[in-house]
Amino acid sequence: MFFGKLFKLKQVYDLLPLSWFQVKQRLENLDKDIISISEYATICAKENIWEETDQTQLIGLLHNLGIVLNFREHPILQSTNILNPHWVTEGIYALLSDDALKVKTKGILTYADLSRILDSNKYPSRRYHCLTGLMEEFELCFPVSHCRAPTFLIPGILPKEQPENTELQGETLEFQYHYRILPDSILSRFIVLTHEKIHNSTHWRTGVMLEYTEGAEVYNIARIKSDPEDKKIFIAVSGRESTRRSFLSMIRDTFTKIHNSFANLEISQWVPVPGCPDADPLDYEELLGLEEMGENTVRVGKLKLKLDLRPLLDGYESIELRRRKQMGDREMEKYGREYDDLVDIAKLAVSRPIINKAEAKMTQNSSEINNFQGAFQGSNFSGNIGGSSNSAEVGGNQSLQNNNANTAEILKLISSMRQTADQFPEDIRDEIIIDIEDVEAEIKKPENQWNKARLKKSLTAILAAGTAIAIPIAGMTDFANTAIDLGQKVGIELKRPSGR
Helix, strand or coil, rough: CCCCHHHHCHHHHHHHHHHHHHHHHHHHHHCEECCCCCHHHHHHCCCCCCCCCHHHHHHHHHHHCCEEEECCCCCCHHHHHHEEEHHHHHHHHHCCHHHHHHHCCCCCHHHHHHHHCCCCCCCHHHHHHHHHHHHHHHCCCEECCCCCCCCCHHHHCCCCCCCCCCCCCCCEEEEEEEEECCCHHHHHHHHHHHHHHHHEEEEEEEEEEEEECCCEEEEEEEEEEECCCCEEEEEEEECCHHHHHHHHHHHHHHHHHHHHHCCCCCCEEEEECCCCCCCCCCEEEHHHHHHEEEEECEEHHHHCCCEEEHHHHHHHCCHHHHHHHHHHHHHHHHHHHHHHHHHHHHHHHHHCCCCCCCHCCCCCCCCCCCHHHCCCCCCCCCCCCCCCCCCCHHHCCCCHHHHHHHHHHHHHHHHHHHHCCCCHHHHHHHHHHHHHHHHHHHHHHCHHHHCCHHHHHHHHHHHHHHCCCCCCCCCCHHHHHHHHHHHHHHCCCCCCCCCC
C-alpha cells in the first residue's frame, strides 16, 4: 500500500496529530517484539490519546503502515496483540531459507525445527504458535498434524522434482492459465488453500494432485502444475465424467480467489482442441464470445477442423451458467453507457471552480473495472438515467430510480476523488487510485453483493491519504470529506484522525 511512503513526506507532520507520531516513535523504540493491548493503551494515554476509538484508528493505521502488526479481529491471532513486523519477517525468512527444511525434511516444519533455527531469546517456544499462525494467515503453510508435536508443510520450499506417481488414467478434462508474469506464490498458495483435498500426499514445489471424494470413494483426481519458465498453469481432471466439471469449477474458483488478490495481473484462459492434445490450445474467452454472437461452430484452419461450440463449452460450464454470465456482461455494458451520461452530469454538477488542467481532466470510462476484480456478474441494475416519458412507468419504478440516483451520487464522489488523486505525487498516486478503483468496482455490484470489508479497507486508505498529504493540491481540502461522505452512503462509518 501507499501508506509506507506517507511518513516520508516532509509536510505530513503538519496534518496528523503530533501525539500520533509520538506513539509511533514510542512503539518503534520499544525493546519488546510483542506487547499487549493494555500496554499499547498505556502508551497512548501517556500521549493524551484517551478515546478507545482513537486508539483503535491509530493502531489500524500503524498496521497498514507496516510499523506494527495487529490482528485483533482474527479468531486465532487476536491473542498475539501488537507485534514488531521485523520480528515476524525475520523469523519467517529464517525458516524459509533453512537448508535442512528444503533438503532433509522436504518442506515439513515442526516446533523442533523452530527451536533449532530461531534464537530462543527472541523467539521463545511460547510464541511458536504465533509465528506458525501468521504463516498460515499469509498462506505460506498449512498444518498436517495438530498432535502434541504440531507439524506444518511449506509448499514454497518443497522439492522441485515432480514425483513419478502423477500420471492420470483415462480421459481428462483440461484447462490452462497463461500469464504475462506468473508470481511464484500463486501455486504455493493454491496448495495451501486446497490442502484438505491433496491426493496421497502428492505435492511438489510447482504442482499438486487433488482428489474429489464422496464418502470413502474417490470420484476424480486432478493434477495441477505450473511451468514457471513458460508462465503457464495446467489443470487436468480425470475420473467420473459426471463430476469432472464441478471439480474443475472448484479448482478454478480457488485460482480466481488468488488472482483477485493481485492488482493488474494479466491472465488468459485456454482449453485444448478435442482429440488433438499436441495442437495449440483455444482461447476460452474467444469461444465464449463466439457463442454469444450466435455462432455454432469454431474453425481451426491449421487442423482443417470445424468444432461444435455447444458441446465443447458444455464440458467446462453449463449453458445456464454461461447465459447468466452473458447477461451480467450485457448489464455491465449498459451500465457503462449510463455512466458516460453520469460523467457529463458530474461535470455540470461540480460546484467548486476548476483550478488547473489536471483537475479538469475527466478520468477514463469507469466501466472498465480493474482486472483483479473479475467480471461483473448478476447485476440487476437497469433504468433510464435521463428519465422516462411515460409517467406511469416513472411511478412504478420510483424505488429503482432512487437507487440509480444514489448510485449516481456515489459515482460522482468517486469521480471527484480520482480527479484530485491524479495530482498526487507520482510515487503514491497509482496506489491511491487503485484504492479508489477498488471502491468503484464494489459499488458497481448489486448492493447485496458488496464486500463491506474491502470497501472499509479501501476507504480507510483513501481517508488516510486525504489526511496525511500536505502538498498543495487543488481540491485536497474536500478529498478526506468526500471519503467520509462516500463511507456514509455505503453504510461504513469513517472517523477523521483527531487534531492535535
